[in-house]
Amino acid sequence: MDTKKLRQKILDLAIHGKLVPQDPNDEPASVLLERIRAEKERLISEGKIKRSRKTVKTADMHHYENDVPFEVPKGWVWCTLDDLAYVAAGSTPNKDAFVAKGIPYIKMYNLRMQKIDFDFHPQYIKREIHEGKLHRSRTEIGDLLMNIVGPPLGKLAVIPSTLPEGNFNQAAVLIRPYHHKELLVKYLFYYLSEMSEINSISTKGSAGQVNISLTQSQNMRIPLPPLAEQQRIVEEIERWFKLIDIIEQGKADLQSTIKQAKNKILDLAIHGRLVPQVPNDEPASELLKRINPKAQITCDNEHSRKLPKGWDYAMLADMCTTTNGLWKGKKPPFIKVGVIRNANFTKEFTLDYSKIEYIDVEQKAFEKRFLLHGDIIIEKSGGSDKNPVGRAILFDGEDKTYSFSNFTMCLRCKNQTILIPTYLYYFLLCKYLEGNMATMQTQTTGLHNLLVEKFMAMTFPLPPLAEQKRIVQKIEELFSLLDCIEKALQA
Numbered sequence: 001m002d003t004k005k006l007r008q009k010i011l012d013l014a015i016h017g018k019l020v021p022q023d024p025n026d027e028p029a030s031v032l033l034e035r036i037r038a039e040k041e042r043l044i045s046e047g048k049i050k051r052s053r054k055t056v057k058t059a060d061m062h063h064y065e066n067d068v069p070f071e072v073p074k075g076w077v078w079c080t081l082d083d084l085a086y087v088a089a090g091s092t093p094n095k096d097a098f099v100a101k102g103i104p105y106i107k108m109y110n111l112r113m114q115k116i117d118f119d120f121h122p123q124y125i126k127r128e129i130h131e132g133k134l135h136r137s138r139t140e141i142g143d144l145l146m147n148i149v150g151p152p153l154g155k156l157a158v159i160p161s162t163l164p165e166g167n168f169n170q171a172a173v174l175i176r177p178y179h180h181k182e183l184l185v186k187y188l189f190y191y192l193s194e195m196s197e198i199n200s201i202s203t204k205g206s207a208g209q210v211n212i213s214l215t216q217s218q219n220m221r222i223p224l225p226p227l228a229e230q231q232r233i234v235e236e237i238e239r240w241f242k243l244i245d246i247i248e249q250g251k252a253d254l255q256s257t258i259k260q261a262k263n264k265i266l267d268l269a270i271h272g273r274l275v276p277q278v279p280n281d282e283p284a285s286e287l288l289k290r291i292n293p294k295a296q297i298t299c300d301n302e303h304s305r306k307l308p309k310g311w312d313y314a315m316l317a318d319m320c321t322t323t324n325g326l327w328k329g330k331k332p333p334f335i336k337v338g339v340i341r342n343a344n345f346t347k348e349f350t351l352d353y354s355k356i357e358y359i360d361v362e363q364k365a366f367e368k369r370f371l372l373h374g375d376i377i378i379e380k381s382g383g384s385d386k387n388p389v390g391r392a393i394l395f396d397g398e399d400k401t402y403s404f405s406n407f408t409m410c411l412r413c414k415n416q417t418i419l420i421p422t423y424l425y426y427f428l429l430c431k432y433l434e435g436n437m438a439t440m441q442t443q444t445t446g447l448h449n450l451l452v453e454k455f456m457a458m459t460f461p462l463p464p465l466a467e468q469k470r471i472v473q474k475i476e477e478l479f480s481l482l483d484c485i486e487k488a489l490q491a
Helices: 001-013 031-047 127-131 179-195 197-201 214-218 227-270 284-289 363-367 419-432 434-439 452-455 465-490
Strands: 077-080 085-089 102-108 123-125 143-148 155-157 174-177 221-224 311-316 320-324 334-340 357-362 374-381 392-393 402-404 408-413 441-444 448-450 457-464
Touching: 001 227, 001 465, 031 077, 031 221, 085 214, 102 127, 174 179, 179 197, 179 221, 179 227, 179 374, 214 357, 227 419, 227 465, 284 311, 284 457, 320 452, 334 363, 357 363, 374 419, 392 419, 402 408, 408 419, 419 434, 419 457, 419 465, 434 441, 434 452, 448 457
Parallel strands: 334 402
Antiparallel strands: 077 221, 085 174, 102 123, 143 155, 143 174, 311 457, 320 408, 334 357, 374 392, 374 408, 441 448
């Protein structure tokens, strides 16, 4: 279920008057609008607000007869935002207006997830600035803020009771209904959240920035339902959104459970507890003798007693070769090939072939660095504090077609009759998810680098070859089932 599309559909039905039924006994919106206008005129006459100079005249209702986005139900009326609410732009004071403790000053990064998060990088201004130069952008509890500088545009949030006093910057406008504030704020919040009116406004800007002016904000077209219907609309939207919240939380919980399940499957696999051992399997010690007949067998020492019977420990350097990646080069002849980069590593630890960059590289270098089916590509440079290097990706593409960048290296099993690459890939994936790779990296000039020698000195549990095959088959069977569940959640 696409809950984002479902929310959008509910809002679309709401603003078109199709979410709840109309009641002929409801007071028409035209009467409500006259009452709101009367309150606006009273506030103007008392000097509490100023009449906006560049908005559509409040008496000019015929303006919308031929300029409306859609036909509204009987009892509704088109008006402007300025007809309904005091709309004011924010301001930015001088640097010396900011203090360690004073009046909360809201910036657009404080509008998070449709709420005001003032704990996120809070800033304060002097009270005299708040009540003086910035008096027109003072906020009150229940005001609606909308950002008008983007992208993105149209972030919305209601001033909470935890901010009885506040001010805000020029990247937003304040919306304060003249009458029936609490209900109208909720209705306007949902109407503007639908985004069709915001998206229809001519924007201007440069360098990727788009703006909505104060005048454009004031002249936004609003389909106004009767007050009673507004109440029904808001209640119905909130009823649906609560249900969707439950669905989304359930999806998030299930996705988290799926992730944990995959981690547990990998952990069971490398500890010999995912599939049963078979006594007739050729033990791993015999496999190791094929690589080095003089190799010391470790399965009888105290450390290896933790391994299942028939398993042994092997060192990565003994079982695999490594090759550093390439990038372009200067000596002809050149050949155009697809070079796998860090950007091709997905968060699911697979390869994204749609983003592979094709470049001219030295043919001689490519002949030493082409990928074969079953190679494991290791991220050796890049990463971040939260995502260390050492990510492993199993190459399942066509032989001798792709290469890999100098930010990666190729790990190739010396003998696939001893070590199955897919088993090794799942081991490395398990270790990465457990956080082990964080101890195998260094950082210079902001770049994380894999300590290759330490990485290659890593030992891993080696099962009998037949058991490796059973482990891989079981992992892929269980992962496929979990992937189907996850796809169903996203449908």
